[in-house]
Amino acid sequence: MSSSEIERQWTTRLRHRVEGKLPPEKLLPDTQPNYVSSWIYVFGVATMSALFVVIATGCILALRGPQWWHGSAYGHFINSLHLWSVEIFFFSMVVHLWGKFAMAAWRGGRALTWMTGVITFLASVATAFTGYVSQSNFDSQWISTQAKDGINATGAGAYFNVLNLGQMLMWHIVLLPLAAVALTALHIVLVRIKGVVPPFEENPVVENAEVTQ
Amino acid sequence: MAFILSFAALIPLDSLGHYIHWGWVEISVANFIIIILMIATFIAAITAPFPGRRRRKENR
Numbered sequence: 242m243s244s245s246e247i248e249r250q251w252t253t254r255l256r257h258r259v260e261g262k263l264p265p266e267k268l269l270p271d272t273q274p275n276y277v278s279s280w281i282y283v284f285g286v287a288t289m290s291a292l293f294v295v296i297a298t299g300c301i302l303a304l305r306g307p308q309w310w311h312g313s314a315y316g317h318f319i320n321s322l323h324l325w326s327v328e329i330f331f332f333s334m335v336v337h338l339w340g341k342f343a344m345a346a347w348r349g350g351r352a353l354t355w356m357t358g359v360i361t362f363l364a365s366v367a368t369a370f371t372g373y374v375s376q377s378n379f380d381s382q383w384i385s386t387q388a389k390d391g392i393n394a395t396g397a398g399a400y401f402n403v404l405n406l407g408q409m410l411m412w413h414i415v416l417l418p419l420a421a422v423a424l425t426a427l428h429i430v431l432v433r434i435k436g437v438v439p440p441f442e443e444n445p446v447v448e449n450a451e452v453t454q
Numbered sequence: 455m456a457f458i459l460s461f462a463a464l465i466p467l468d469s470l471g472h473y474i475h476w477g478w479v480e481i482s483v484a485n486f487i488i489i490i491l492m493i494a495t496f497i498a499a500i501t502a503p504f505p506g507r508r509r510r511k512e513n514r
Contacts, residue, residue, distance in 0.1 A: 278506065280499040332488070336496050343500075 268433050276440050284337035285432075291330035292425060296418065298323040303414055307377045327369055334362060346438040354431040361424040368421050371413035374403050385409070 247253055301319050302310050310316040338358070347355035374385040385403040392398045402408055472483040 278504045280502055280504055281496075284499065332492060332495075335492055336499060339492075339496050340499065 263430065263434055267436075268430075270433075273437065274439065277437055281336075281340040282437065284333045284340060287333040288330055288337055289425065289429070291326050291333055292421070294326035295323065295330055296422070298326060299414065299418070311378065327372070331365070331369070334365065338362065341438075344438055344440065348438055349435065351431075351435050351438055354428060354435060357424055357428040357431060361421060361428055364417060364420045364424055368413060368417035371409045371417060375406065375410045375413045377406065381406075 298319050302323060305316060305319075310320040341355070341358070370388070374381050374388065388403045389398065392401060392403055401412075474481050474483060474486055
């Protein structure tokens with residue numbers, strides 16, 4: 242195979258494109274700009290760390306099942322870890338969101354990074370909701386019977402039946418976590434490609450500014 | 455175990471939840487506390503000094 246044929250292959254073209262957009266030193270950088278040394282930049286990583294614990298504890302709950310998480314001390318412990326890591330996940334995500342909103346973090350061609358964050362937030366809300374209705378206790382029965390009227394009013398009830406425990410559990414442990422993790426990965430890759438948004442300039446140059454006397 | 459149970463007794467979970475009614479606003483005390491904590495954390499995050507920042511400035 243000639244070198245020009247190799248260069249035309251989609252694998253070669255894709256590799257060159259990935260290498261150009263995201264070289265290893267950008268994917269795993271050694272240093273960050275000085276302005277990143279603030280506590281407000283910690284909450285994105287805190288959210289990601291909480292997500293890791295959510296997934297890990299969710300895997301243990303899936304392995305052992307509802308009778309175990311309702312009926313044993315160790316099951317209660319892992320169940321509580323799953324709940325509280327979700328609480329920390331949303332807490333950190335909201336502070337991260339406020340911080341990025343205040344920085345107008347969509348500047349400098351970062352609109353897609355911002356939008357993937359927005360969609361990840363929405364997917365996470367849906368994941369948490371299906372988790373609440375999948376607990377298999379009186380709380381989940383109460384939440385699902387309260388939610389069904391709202392969902393049915395949107396017309397989505399025909400496809401998304403909150404009273405169907407099997408369907409809600411599948412959404413909670415397969416579809417929505419896949420979406421949330423994939424979107425989080427995409428969000429992080431975009432942050433690495435574009436870098437952390439710089440702060441606002443103290444004295445920005447205003448183009449076409451009119452001087453009045 | 456008794457130590458853990460003494461913590462659990464601080465917040466009675468077998469009673470009805472408490473709600474704040476403020477005009478048309480109705481919010482549970484638990485959710486209200488979480489929102490206040492998030493606001494406090496946000497303010498602390500943008501005002502509290504980050505460890506190592508001063509050292510980095512001195513090195514410049």
